[in-house]
Amino acid sequence: MDLGRLLEYLVENARVLRWFAYVVMAGLVVADILIPSAYDRFPWESIGGFGAFYGFISCVLIIVISKALGYLLLYRGEDYYDD
Amino acid sequence: MIDVIHPSLLLFLGAAIVPLLRGRAQQAWMLLLPAAIIAVVFSLPHGSSGAMNLFGMDLLILRIDALSMVFTSVFAIITFVGALYALHVKDTTQHVAALTYAGSALGVVLAGDLITLYVFWELMVFTSVWLIWCRRNPVSMAAGFRYLIVHALGGVILLAGIILHVMDTGSVAFTAIDPDSAGFYLILIGFMINAAVPPLHAWLTDAYPESTITGAIFLASLTTKTAVYTLIRGFPGTELLVVLGVIMALYGVVYAVLANDIRRLLAYHIISQVGYMVAGVGMGTIMALNGSASHAFTHILYKAVLFMGAGAVIHMTGKAKLTELGGIYRYMPITFLLYMVGGLSISAFPLFSGFVSKTMVVEAAALDGRAWVWLLLSLASAGTFLHTGLKLPWFTFFGQDSGLRPKEAPLNMLLAMGIAAFLCIFIGVFPGWLYAIMPAPVEYNAYSTGHVLWELQLLLFTGLGFFFLLKHVGGEAKISVDTDWLYRWLLPKFALGVQRVVDRVWDAVLGGLMRRLTWLVSSLTHHHGPQGILARTWPTGSMVLWVAVMLAASLLLYYL
Incomplete structure (x- = not known):
C-alpha cells in the first residue's frame, strides 16, 4: 500500500509540517486580532487571540491537574483489583 | 391494530433466524436485515400507532415524531455499520445479541408510554451484556456481571419511579415529567445511570473496554444515547442537569489523561461527550435541545469510527495499551486515517461533524448567558482533542516503535469505518442535512467567521500544548480507580x-x-x-x- 509510504514521507518531513503549522497558527491569531469580533456576549469574546490563549492554557491545566490527581489519588498498580 | 412494521419486532424476528444460518448465508443475512431496518425506519410515517389497552393502561408502542426519528434513524444506520464491522466474526451469540440489543434500543426510543419503555429498557440490559461476555475471558465475565448488577439496580429504581409517577398522575404516557410528580427523581436517576452521569457512570468505563471488539460499537452507540433521548423527552430544562453535564464533560477528560487502555480512554470520552448533551437538556432552550439531539446523532457516528479504529488495532495487534503500542501507522495507514476522521470529528474541527453539533450546545450556553458553562465546555473541548485527536493516535500509531508489524485491518472493518467516516465528513460539510431532521427548526450557523476562528485557535493551540508536554502525556502502565472502586x-x-x-x-x-x-x-x-x-x-x-x-x-x- 502506497498510503503507508506517503505517510512515512510526511513523517520524515515533520519539520516542514511543524513550521507550516506555526505559520497557520500565527495567521489565525493575527486574523482574530484584525477581524472585528462578531460576538460580545462575554467580555473575552472581543479580545483578539483569546481562543489561542485559552486553548493552550486549557491543555496545560488539564494535563497538570489530571496527572496530579493521578499521582496523588487515583493511580494504582495494574493488578490492583486482581486479588 | 398495528398498521406499520415495528422495527424492533423485525429485528427480533430477524435475529431469531440468525442461529439457523451458517457461513455465507448468515453473513448475507447480517447485512440484509440491518439494511431492511434502515429502509423501514426511513419510511416510518410520523404519528402514533400500536395503541392498546392492557390492564387499564393506555400503552403506545410506536410513537414516531421528529425527536424519536432523530435517534431511530441513527440507530438504524449504526446497526448496519456495526453488523458490517462484525461480518468476519463467527459467533452466532454475538450476532443475535447485537441485533436484539439494537431492537431493544429502538423500542425504547419509539415507546410512547413508560411501561413499554421500561420493558425495552430492561431488554437492552439483558441483550447487551452478551456483547461483553462473548469476549470469553474471566475479566470480561466479571465486568459483565458488574454491568448487569448496576443496570438491574438502575432498572429497579426506574420502575419504582414509574410506579410512583403513574399512581400520582394516573397516566403512563411518556412526556416531560412534572417536577412535582412523586416519581420525578427516581425516574431521573434511572435515566442518569444509563446516561453514565457521575458518580453513576463507572459501569460504562468498567465494562466497555472489556467487551468484544465488534460488540463495543453497539455498546458505545446505543445505551447512553437512548438515555439522552429519554432525558430530552422527560427532563428538558432541569437545572441540575446543566451542572451534572458540565461535570461529566470534565470528568471524562481528567480520566482520559490517566487512561492507558485505548478503549477505556474512548469510553471516558463517551462520558465527556454525553456531558454536552446532558448540559444541553438542562439548559432546555430550543437551541440547546437541538444541540443535544444533533450532538447525539453525530456522536454515535464519530464514536463508532473511533471505537472501530481502536478495535481494528486491537484485533490486528492483540495489544490494547498505549504503553504497548506505537509506530504502526506504516502498517495500518487506512485505519489510521479513518480513525483521524473520527478524532477530528469528536474534537469539533470545522468541516467535521462534531463542529456543527457540539458548538450548538456551547452557543446555546452563550445565548443563555451562562459564562461558566461556556468556559468549562470549551475547556473540555480542548481536552477532547488532546486525548482522542492527539494522545491516542500519537502513542498508538506514532511515538516509540513498539516493534509490532500488523497487517491492515480486514476489508469489512475498513468498509464499516469508511461509511461512518464518510457520514462524519458529509454532516460536517453539509450540516443542513442534519439540521433538517432536528426536533425544532434550527436557527444556527456553525460556519460563522467568529466560530471558525475561535474553534481553530482553541484546537491548534491545544495541539501546541500537547507537543510542548509530550514527555508527560504518554500512557502509564497503571490503572486509575474510579467510583467502581466502591463496589470492586x-x-x-x-x-x-x-x-x-x-x-x-x-x-x-x-x-x-x-x-x-x-x-x-x-x-x-x-x-x-x-x-x-x-x-x-x-x-x-x-x-x-x-x-x-x-x-x-x-x-x-x-x-x-
Missing part, C-alpha cells in the same frame, strides 16, 4: 471484614456454649457415665456380705 474494592473488603467479625463472634459464642456443654457432659459422665460413681456395679462379694448380715440379723431377731 471497598464493598468486598467491607464484606470480608464483616465476615471476619461475624466469624469471630460466632466462634466465641459457639465456643462459650461448647465449654458449658462440655463441662455439663463431663460432670454427668463423671457421675453417671460408665465409670461414674453412681453407675458403678457393686461387687458380688459385698452383696453376699450384706445378705449374710441381713440373714444374721433376721436370725437374731427370730431368737429374741
Whole structure:
C-alpha cells in the first residue's frame, strides 16, 4: 500500500509540517486580532487571540491537574483489583 | 391494530433466524436485515400507532415524531455499520445479541408510554451484556456481571419511579415529567445511570473496554444515547442537569489523561461527550435541545469510527495499551486515517461533524448567558482533542516503535469505518442535512467567521500544548480507580471484614456454649457415665456380705 509510504514521507518531513503549522497558527491569531469580533456576549469574546490563549492554557491545566490527581489519588498498580 | 412494521419486532424476528444460518448465508443475512431496518425506519410515517389497552393502561408502542426519528434513524444506520464491522466474526451469540440489543434500543426510543419503555429498557440490559461476555475471558465475565448488577439496580429504581409517577398522575404516557410528580427523581436517576452521569457512570468505563471488539460499537452507540433521548423527552430544562453535564464533560477528560487502555480512554470520552448533551437538556432552550439531539446523532457516528479504529488495532495487534503500542501507522495507514476522521470529528474541527453539533450546545450556553458553562465546555473541548485527536493516535500509531508489524485491518472493518467516516465528513460539510431532521427548526450557523476562528485557535493551540508536554502525556502502565472502586474494592473488603467479625463472634459464642456443654457432659459422665460413681456395679462379694448380715440379723431377731 502506497498510503503507508506517503505517510512515512510526511513523517520524515515533520519539520516542514511543524513550521507550516506555526505559520497557520500565527495567521489565525493575527486574523482574530484584525477581524472585528462578531460576538460580545462575554467580555473575552472581543479580545483578539483569546481562543489561542485559552486553548493552550486549557491543555496545560488539564494535563497538570489530571496527572496530579493521578499521582496523588487515583493511580494504582495494574493488578490492583486482581486479588 | 398495528398498521406499520415495528422495527424492533423485525429485528427480533430477524435475529431469531440468525442461529439457523451458517457461513455465507448468515453473513448475507447480517447485512440484509440491518439494511431492511434502515429502509423501514426511513419510511416510518410520523404519528402514533400500536395503541392498546392492557390492564387499564393506555400503552403506545410506536410513537414516531421528529425527536424519536432523530435517534431511530441513527440507530438504524449504526446497526448496519456495526453488523458490517462484525461480518468476519463467527459467533452466532454475538450476532443475535447485537441485533436484539439494537431492537431493544429502538423500542425504547419509539415507546410512547413508560411501561413499554421500561420493558425495552430492561431488554437492552439483558441483550447487551452478551456483547461483553462473548469476549470469553474471566475479566470480561466479571465486568459483565458488574454491568448487569448496576443496570438491574438502575432498572429497579426506574420502575419504582414509574410506579410512583403513574399512581400520582394516573397516566403512563411518556412526556416531560412534572417536577412535582412523586416519581420525578427516581425516574431521573434511572435515566442518569444509563446516561453514565457521575458518580453513576463507572459501569460504562468498567465494562466497555472489556467487551468484544465488534460488540463495543453497539455498546458505545446505543445505551447512553437512548438515555439522552429519554432525558430530552422527560427532563428538558432541569437545572441540575446543566451542572451534572458540565461535570461529566470534565470528568471524562481528567480520566482520559490517566487512561492507558485505548478503549477505556474512548469510553471516558463517551462520558465527556454525553456531558454536552446532558448540559444541553438542562439548559432546555430550543437551541440547546437541538444541540443535544444533533450532538447525539453525530456522536454515535464519530464514536463508532473511533471505537472501530481502536478495535481494528486491537484485533490486528492483540495489544490494547498505549504503553504497548506505537509506530504502526506504516502498517495500518487506512485505519489510521479513518480513525483521524473520527478524532477530528469528536474534537469539533470545522468541516467535521462534531463542529456543527457540539458548538450548538456551547452557543446555546452563550445565548443563555451562562459564562461558566461556556468556559468549562470549551475547556473540555480542548481536552477532547488532546486525548482522542492527539494522545491516542500519537502513542498508538506514532511515538516509540513498539516493534509490532500488523497487517491492515480486514476489508469489512475498513468498509464499516469508511461509511461512518464518510457520514462524519458529509454532516460536517453539509450540516443542513442534519439540521433538517432536528426536533425544532434550527436557527444556527456553525460556519460563522467568529466560530471558525475561535474553534481553530482553541484546537491548534491545544495541539501546541500537547507537543510542548509530550514527555508527560504518554500512557502509564497503571490503572486509575474510579467510583467502581466502591463496589470492586471497598464493598468486598467491607464484606470480608464483616465476615471476619461475624466469624469471630460466632466462634466465641459457639465456643462459650461448647465449654458449658462440655463441662455439663463431663460432670454427668463423671457421675453417671460408665465409670461414674453412681453407675458403678457393686461387687458380688459385698452383696453376699450384706445378705449374710441381713440373714444374721433376721436370725437374731427370730431368737429374741
